[in-house]
Amino acid sequence: MPKPIVNEELCIGCGTCEALCPKVFKVEDGKSHVIAEDCVDCDCAEVVSSCPVNAISLG
Numbered sequence: 001m002p003k004p005i006v007n008e009e010l011c012i013g014c015g016t017c018e019a020l021c022p023k024v025f026k027v028e029d030g031k032s033h034v035i036a037e038d039c040v041d042c043d044c045a046e047v048v049s050s051c052p053v054n055a056i057s058l059g
């Protein structure tokens with residue numbers, strides 16, 4: 001499974017990724033952090049396309 005990567009320079013901490021995928025993303029101190037090794041439930045495509053600043057990519 002792909003591992004999502006957050007570009008913290010771009011992230012505005014909106015929380016969309018955490019709301020969609022709380023097992024993988026956690027927003028702390030205004031930035032989203034990847035807390036899982038891999039995407040577990042899906043391929044993260046919805047989360048990637050839902051980020052308003054395109055800060056999420058897949059490794």
Ligand code: SF4
Nearest residue numbers: 011012014015017051
């Ligand atoms: S959806 Fe994008 S901008 Fe919003 S918290 Fe997640 S990575 Fe940051």
